[in-house]
């Protein structure tokens with residue numbers, strides 16, 4: 465076979481890639497060494513802005529196979545028949561750390577999957593926890609700042625973290641998961657994934673259901689204890705990345721079973737828990753898990769940057785039969801995710817091979833930086849037009865959503881105790897040894913934090929469960 469030869473970006477063949485062009489054997493480099501200039505200039509621009517959250521990640525291609533009929537709830541074509549297979553790409557991540565940070569840090573894990581359906585891309589952009597720290601997107605930048613670094617020393621700060629949490633009682637449920645051993649999962653294969661937010665399904669009769677998505681690991685839950693996680697952060701900061709890549713390379717393909725919880729649309733009005741509050745779960749006793757299918761990861765990326773770094777997930781990527789809900793955090797993410805991708809990758813990020821739907825996309829969007837396809841050729845860039853194409857589709861609209869009330873800035877309509885009930889339930893379902901680890905992990909994080917902050921936070925733990933509060937107070941050496 466003919467050998468490929470080395471070329472510059474314009475196609476010019478390179479005859480010497482070892483020696484710069486100089487004025488004489490000992491003289492300075494010439495400006496006209498266009499090979500050197502181009503090579504350095506390209507290298508200088510290799511890094512793109514890292515994601516403000518979820519910067520460190522790993523990903524893999526896979527498939528989603530339907531195993532149960534849920535067409536009574538959704539008309540989404542991905543679920544149309546048992547046995548139907550859809551190609552996927554999944555990216556796992558930590559949240560607060562930078563692109564080179566340790567995989568085993570105590571942090572929620574991102575679990576985002578792009579389903580390349582025959583109706584366009586659907587992204588389920590979730591975490592390994594069913595709830596979140598806050599439920600109003602207005603608080604998101606403040607919350608994330610506390611997870612990042614101090615403005616002067618550039619150090620992380622438990623004081624900042626607990627200062628914020630002690631003033632955000634709705635965080636306690638997620639804090640309880642985070643400081644349990646589930647806050648340090650043993651790689652990405654042994655954790656569950658959750659859509660976390662409430663979404664909606666629309667069926668063939670145009671009826672709406674509220675839905676929560678769950679992805680349960682078939683490998684079984686496996687967590688690291690705190691000391692192991694800290695050790696691994698030093699010995700192998702890429703522990704989870706390596707584990708995922710090597711398992712897939714060896715043909716040991718990880719799988720997750722997808723389940724949904726379904727709430728009829730009108731239940732939302734009377735259900736005692738606000739179903740659009742992302743700091744709360746829907747108890748299984750009220751809304752049991754319904755099996756949907758299996759996600760299998762079976763192909764590693766060939767190029768990390770092209771496939772993982774450039775992968776752009778957004779909850780705005782949805783298909784007919786799947787919709788949003790009044791969940792305020794979800795509404796905030798509908799803005800911030802595509803906005804982040806436009807900033808990171810440019811306005812045409814959906815044209816990149818990893819993000820492009822597998823179906824043909826025709827619309828009037830044109831130009832913009834890095835438009836690297838035919839830019840719509842000579843086809844009309846407006847609609848309606850005389851050719852009749854692209855035409856609006858029939859049957860993909862949603863039923864109207866009833867909303868009422870005066871525009872205002874409302875707090876979530878829960879009574880104060882409802883912020884603590886599920887945190888207490890979670891604490892009580894943990895076996896004794898896990899409760900002990902949780903208390904140790906919490907105390908480790910709170911030690912050294914200003915007393916009044918610790919005292920305020922402690923109140924929340926007592927309210928969740930008096931045993932939870934007193935165990936933590938005892939560990940911290942606080943008597944009352």
Ligand code: NDP
Nearest residue numbers: 594644646656680745746747748749886887889890894898
């Ligand atoms: P259930 O007893 O029906 O479910 C308990 C859930 O907790 C299961 O999903 C279980 O599944 C998960 N779980 C078990 N051990 C732990 C642990 N150590 N840390 C975190 N999660 C664990 O009760 P409810 O549905 O009434 O929920 C009770 C509490 O369970 C909730 O307050 C919530 O904190 C937690 N939970 C609930 C979920 C839900 O969607 N209802 C989902 C996850 C947690 P698995 O081990 O497969 O994760």
